[in-house]
Every structure is written in structure tokens, then in C-alpha cells.
Amino acid sequence: MTLEQSYRAIVGGTLIDGTGCPPVEDCVVLMKDDRIVAVGKRGELEIPEGADLIDASGKTVIPGLNDAHNHFLWMGMRMISTIDLSKTKSIAEAVELVKKKLGEAKKGEWILGRGWDDSKWEERRFIEKNDLDPFSADAPIVLTRVCGHMITLNSKALEVAGITKDTPDPPGGQVDKGQDGEPTGVLRDARQLIQPFIPPETQELALEGLDIACSHALSLGCTSIQDAGLDDFGVKAYQAAFEKGILKVRVNIMWREGLLKSMEGIDLRVGSGNGMVRLGPVKMLMDGSLGARTAALYEPYEDDPTSKGLTMMPTEELNEKVNKFHEQGFQVAVHAIGDYGIDLVINAIEGALKGSPRKDHRHRIEHCEILSSSQIERIKQLGIVASMQPNFAGEWSGPDGLYEARLGKRRLRQNNPYRFLLDEGIPLAFGSDGMPFHPLYGIWSAVNHPVKNSRITLEEAMRAYTLDSAYASFEEEIKGSIEPGKLADITILERDLTEIPAEEIKYVRVHMTLVGGEVLYILS
Numbered sequence: 001m002t003l004e005q006s007y008r009a010i011v012g013g014t015l016i017d018g019t020g021c022p023p024v025e026d027c028v029v030l031m032k033d034d035r036i037v038a039v040g041k042r043g044e045l046e047i048p049e050g051a052d053l054i055d056a057s058g059k060t061v062i063p064g065l066n067d068a069h070n071h072f073l074w075m076g077m078r079m080i081s082t083i084d085l086s087k088t089k090s091i092a093e094a095v096e097l098v099k100k101k102l103g104e105a106k107k108g109e110w111i112l113g114r115g116w117d118d119s120k121w122e123e124r125r126f127i128e129k130n131d132l133d134p135f136s137a138d139a140p141i142v143l144t145r146v147c148g149h150m151i152t153l154n155s156k157a158l159e160v161a162g163i164t165k166d167t168p169d170p171p172g173g174q175v176d177k178g179q180d181g182e183p184t185g186v187l188r189d190a191r192q193l194i195q196p197f198i199p200p201e202t203q204e205l206a207l208e209g210l211d212i213a214c215s216h217a218l219s220l221g222c223t224s225i226q227d228a229g230l231d232d233f234g235v236k237a238y239q240a241a242f243e244k245g246i247l248k249v250r251v252n253i254m255w256r257e258g259l260l261k262s263m264e265g266i267d268l269r270v271g272s273g274n275g276m277v278r279l280g281p282v283k284m285l286m287d288g289s290l291g292a293r294t295a296a297l298y299e300p301y302e303d304d305p306t307s308k309g310l311t312m313m314p315t316e317e318l319n320e321k322v323n324k325f326h327e328q329g330f331q332v333a334v335h336a337i338g339d340y341g342i343d344l345v346i347n348a349i350e351g352a353l354k355g356s357p358r359k360d361h362r363h364r365i366e367h368c369e370i371l372s373s374s375q376i377e378r379i380k381q382l383g384i385v386a387s388m389q390p391n392f393a394g395e396w397s398g399p400d401g402l403y404e405a406r407l408g409k410r411r412l413r414q415n416n417p418y419r420f421l422l423d424e425g426i427p428l429a430f431g432s433d434g435m436p437f438h439p440l441y442g443i444w445s446a447v448n449h450p451v452k453n454s455r456i457t458l459e460e461a462m463r464a465y466t467l468d469s470a471y472a473s474f475e476e477e478i479k480g481s482i483e484p485g486k487l488a489d490i491t492i493l494e495r496d497l498t499e500i501p502a503e504e505i506k507y508v509r510v511h512m513t514l515v516g517g518e519v520l521y522i523l524s
């Protein structure tokens, strides 16, 4: 290869560069090896002779998308080993899929499903053991709700786990019981009761899963992901995938606190690791989900006046943990969805910062869904990163959606207030939490937020899914925007987003995805 041939140039198309600046028409992006070396307009920027040209006329050129919160490894494994219930429209339809799987399974094999969403079902209720028992006497069944915070077991699975009418609620969780006092099969934030009995995942499955997940991500224009909470099984899987050349997208790992023990001696400071796998913040959970009615609220749920949700640990414990990790120099990322849960996390971060002030901590609140204006003010003052999922607004914030059902009309307006956060200058990192994993759908959701006051512009949404996602993992110096010196992680969309109605963004397909200057996906 001659020197000239290591140049590659994207020519034409509209550039949205990830910084939030207005789009540039008829752009040129010049790359050399794995880096961007120059950005300009056609006719003004000289392209070295012999450079490999990519024509992007009529298309949009954007930074590779960076999903700041998802469960990528588990998503990949589940794509192989579980029933996808996410598109079902009724319990009856979900039951049919489970029956079909049961028909193909070996006797006594565990039947696992995922992605059911009662807010999208005709019946508008949770699936229970009674829906499954008539056809599954011998096979344990575990069906996970779309949020991951709620599961339904059939009677066989309850029996295997020893869950009876006498089983108490575990800390931070709930075993639903019916009028007769017997478990209904629904467990809220109590997966730990069944998990030890489910055959463990293997590294083989993990590698296969990551392979599939990477292809899926590239086809959606995603070049970086942040995996929200892994133990040593997950960290080892990513490491192995990297070594075997399976890993095609860049990964930042949020690690569970237990990892410190199992991987003693390993350097866990933020950003350690190679260019493909890095260890990021420590991940903790403070509350549950709105779907499972376990997100911690100040006022009761609209559709269950007896409940204000749950907290996963006592406030003292949260404060101690946040303080300890902060003092050790780590970044923390704490899951909090309800306004009460969010306040507890803000308080904990405030306390830690009082004890030992640190300017650039970038502590994160994951989800951060139900916010008041005073909370937004405190988040700004403390320099907290809001790590949010715009697809939640798209999926559940509309008329008769889940947010309205759980929160009522008044609090509905407080969900995912992106406009207000950006107006305060709060760093906003966008991810999907895998519901669904689809960055462009998230961008569409933020631009078309059903709560009109909370809408943001296309350029702002793009920045949240690129540069500010990179900021959330301390990587904004190397990626997240199309600027000289940055990694050549670039996505080309098949249409010019500035030329189409905002409602159509979600239908736009990815034309090409480059990671480190290499073309890893082309629309066929």
C-alpha cells in the first residue's frame, strides 16, 4: 500500500458533526489510518491523490453513535437463547410463543423469555403463573419484563426455587401474592430468588452473543456502547471477545461493586484498558422501574395508591458507598428513576463532594426520568451527568402510555425533560437501555417528544448520542464528534436528515458504518 492509499475521504452529504453546531452541506471528511485528519467543504478542502473515496451525496454524515446505557452482552446472549416477546400485542400471543418454544425444547429444559410489556398488551395486566401453568407442568419458565425489573415464573419455576406463600419479600424486592396468599408468579426486583437455579451462561454463549450484538449495533450506526453493570463473567467475556477479534464496537464497561473483590490487583481506574474495551464507572441501583411500579416516588402511583415504589438499599448504605468510591477516585453511575430515588442519589453525591471536593468527577444518574425544576437545578450545581434514554419518551410518554398510567397527567409532564436539562447546560448522555437498542429511534423520540416543552433539536439529540455520551465516559478527547484528531468512527445515513420531516427520522436506515476508518457495515 502506498502512502496516499492510506487516505480515505467521505465526499458530499450533509455533516452533523456531533458538537451541536448547525449542519454543513456538501462536506468532506478526510481520514488517515484510524483518525480523522481534516473536515471541510467540497471544493475547499484538498483531497490527496489516490485517496479512497466514499460518496455520501444526498446522505447524512454523523459521528458513530454511542449508546451510553445498555446491556449489550446480555442482549446478545438473549438474542440467541431466549424467546423475544417484545413485539407481542397480547398475553395470548406471548403464550403462543412460549408454547411453541416448549414444543421444541428437551424435557425439563428451562424456558426463558424476555421483553414483554403489559402497557402494549390488550389485557393491560402482568402475565402470571396461571397463564402458563395449564401447559407447562414439567418445564420451569421465566419471562422477563421489558424493563428487566420484573419477572414471571410458572408454578414449576416457583417450586424449583422454593418460593411459596411463606416466602418473605427480599430486601428491595417483592414477591406478589394473590387473594389466596399464594405467589402469583410475579417477582419485582427479586430475580435473585430464581437466578441461582437457572443454568449459568457459558463463555461460549457470551462470545456468540457479542458477535451477534456487534453486527446488530453496526447495522444501526452504533460504534461505541457502554454496558451498564457487569461482574467478572462479563468483563472476561469482553476481554476474550477483544482478543479473538470478535469485538467490532468500542465498549466502556460499568462494573458492579463485587468486581473489586474478584479482580483484585486489576487497575480499575476510569479509562484503563485498550482502545476497544475500557473500564468505566462503578454501577449501583437505588430504585426499580416504573413498569414494575418499583421506581421510588414521593407521591403514590396513579394506578396503585398503596405504593410509592421501592428503594434497593438503605439511604445510609448508598451514602457510604458513593462516598467510598468517590474517595477512591472512581466515577459512580447510580440507577434512579423516580423523583424520590433521584433525590437520594443527588444527596449522596452532594455529601461525597462536600467531604472531598473534586471538579471533574462526572458522577452519573442513570435514567433520571422524573424530575422537578429544583432537582434539575441541583444536578447542574453539582456537575452531575444525566444519562437518559430518549426512546423511553418515544415508547411510553404518549397519550395512554405507561407514564400517564403510572404517574397521572400532572407528573406526566415531568418525564424526561431534555429541553430543561440542556437549557441549564447539564451534560446529557443518551442511551437506549435496550428498549429497543436503536439510537436513531431514540433521536427521533427526543426530537418528537410527546411532551412538546421537552423536545430538543436534531443537532442537540445527535450531540447527546455522540459527544456527550463520550463525555460521560471521559472519552470526548478521542471520539464523539467529527473533528481532526478524533478516531474515524463515522456513520453515514441513507437520507439527508435536514431534508426530511422530523417524524420520519426513525425510518431512516444506516448506509455505512466505519470504525477506526474501516468500513464494517454497508447497507445491502
Ligand SMILES: [Zn+2]
Binding pocket: 069, 070, 071, 228, 433
Ligand atoms: Zn439498564
